[in-house]
Amino acid sequence: MRPVDELCEALREQGLKVTPQRRLIFEALRDSPNHPSAEDVYHLVRDVMPDMSLATVYHTLDHLVTMGELVQLDLGEGKSRYDTYTNGHFHLVCQGCREVLDIAGDPDCADLMPTETSGYQIDRCEVVFYGHCPDCQA
Amino acid sequence: MRPVDELCEALREQGLKVTPQRRLIFEALRDSPNHPSAEDVYHLVRDVMPDMSLATVYHTLDHLVTMGELVQLDLGEGKSRYDTYTNGHFHLVCQGCREVLDIAGDPDCADLMPTETSGYQIDRCEVVFYGHCPDCQA
DNA sequence: ATGGGTGCAAAAGTTTTGCATTCCC
DNA sequence: GGGAATGCAAAACTTTTGCACCCAT
Numbered sequence: 001m002r003p004v005d006e007l008c009e010a011l012r013e014q015g016l017k018v019t020p021q022r023r024l025i026f027e028a029l030r031d032s033p034n035h036p037s038a039e040d041v042y043h044l045v046r047d048v049m050p051d052m053s054l055a056t057v058y059h060t061l062d063h064l065v066t067m068g069e070l071v072q073l074d075l076g077e078g079k080s081r082y083d084t085y086t087n088g089h090f091h092l093v094c095q096g097c098r099e100v101l102d103i104a105g106d107p108d109c110a111d112l113m114p115t116e117t118s119g120y121q122i123d124r125c126e127v128v129f130y131g132h133c134p135d136c137q138a
Numbered sequence: 139m140r141p142v143d144e145l146c147e148a149l150r151e152q153g154l155k156v157t158p159q160r161r162l163i164f165e166a167l168r169d170s171p172n173h174p175s176a177e178d179v180y181h182l183v184r185d186v187m188p189d190m191s192l193a194t195v196y197h198t199l200d201h202l203v204t205m206g207e208l209v210q211l212d213l214g215e216g217k218s219r220y221d222t223y224t225n226g227h228f229h230l231v232c233q234g235c236r237e238v239l240d241i242a243g244d245p246d247c248a249d250l251m252p253t254e255t256s257g258y259q260i261d262r263c264e265v266v267f268y269g270h271c272p273d274c275q276a
Numbered sequence: 277a278t279g280g281g282t283g284c285a286a287a288a289g290t291t292t293t294g295c296a297t298t299c300c301c
Numbered sequence: 302g303g304g305a306a307t308g309c310a311a312a313a314c315t316t317t318t319g320c321a322c323c324c325a326t
Binding site: 077095101112119121125132 | 228269
Binding site: 150153155156157175176177192193196216217218 | 289290291292293299300301
């Protein structure tokens with residue numbers, strides 16, 4: 001994800017508007033530990049702007065995903081998480097505490113790319129390792 | 139997923155019971171095209187046993203997943219799909235029609251396995267390619 | 277001024293849960 | 302007989318949508 005000011009500029013270029021809510025969501029994403037859910041972002045921004053609506057958070061996250069500034073992750077939790085690090089990489093998920101780690105990996109998954117793709121045009125790949133962190137191995 | 143009779147035996151071994159509903163769900167999974175959702179399974183079994191409850195389907199699928207006879211897939215659709223082919227392999231998803239193809243791939247993801255795992259014990263990995271099938275490339 | 281954005285509430289969709297009844301072992 | 306399973310309905314959750322009002326451009 002690019003710096004907040006560049007995101008605002010990118011919004012304008014698309015005819016979208018820069019509102020205080022969106023700016024705040026951008027900042028929350030930038031400062032958020034890692035891989036927050038929509039609800040996580042919502043709670044962060046509510047501390048600063050208590051009237052912010054969850055629908056606004058969802059709309060803004062959708063825009064960022066469409067713009068390619070944010071990656072939507074589905075890690076089998078029944079809800080989405082969002083990743084500001086958009087360069088291709090892998091994830092490692094603890095099945096105990098649900099912590100998510102970024103892992104270096106070939107962005108294009110060139111090594112994995114199947115030879116027989118049944119005519120499919122492949123856009124991207126997602127690699128997730130599931131396991132248990134040191135604390136959850138007990 | 140093993141044959142229906144073996145699944146029934148496996149249930150009994152765990153102190154679980156073999157009911158007509160569960161047998162039917164096993165058969166539906168065995169005969170189902172590929173990667174059905176809970177709702178898909180529900181509709182298949184309703185044709186034979188109209189009083190079957192969706193909760194029963196969910197409970198039974200959960201047991202199979204826990205027993206390692208079924209793999210639960212999260213492909214970012216807001217719902218789970220289930221895969222009877224439990225040997226490690228990859229998936230290719232069409233973002234247009236949501237068709238899901240099985241793709242051969244190293245079950246252990248040995249080539250991908252990160253060297254630095256921060257002390258994590260890794261249980262399994264999931265590789266999903268997203269793209270467009272021939273029909274949806276228009 | 278105008279078209280997009282916001283907040284609120286309701287709706288939609290999937291999955292879980294509580295509970296009385298039924299049934300496998 | 303006893304414990305698990307079932308069916309039903311309600312609840313829990315995440316995400317989407319409709320709409321009246323507001324605001325960035």
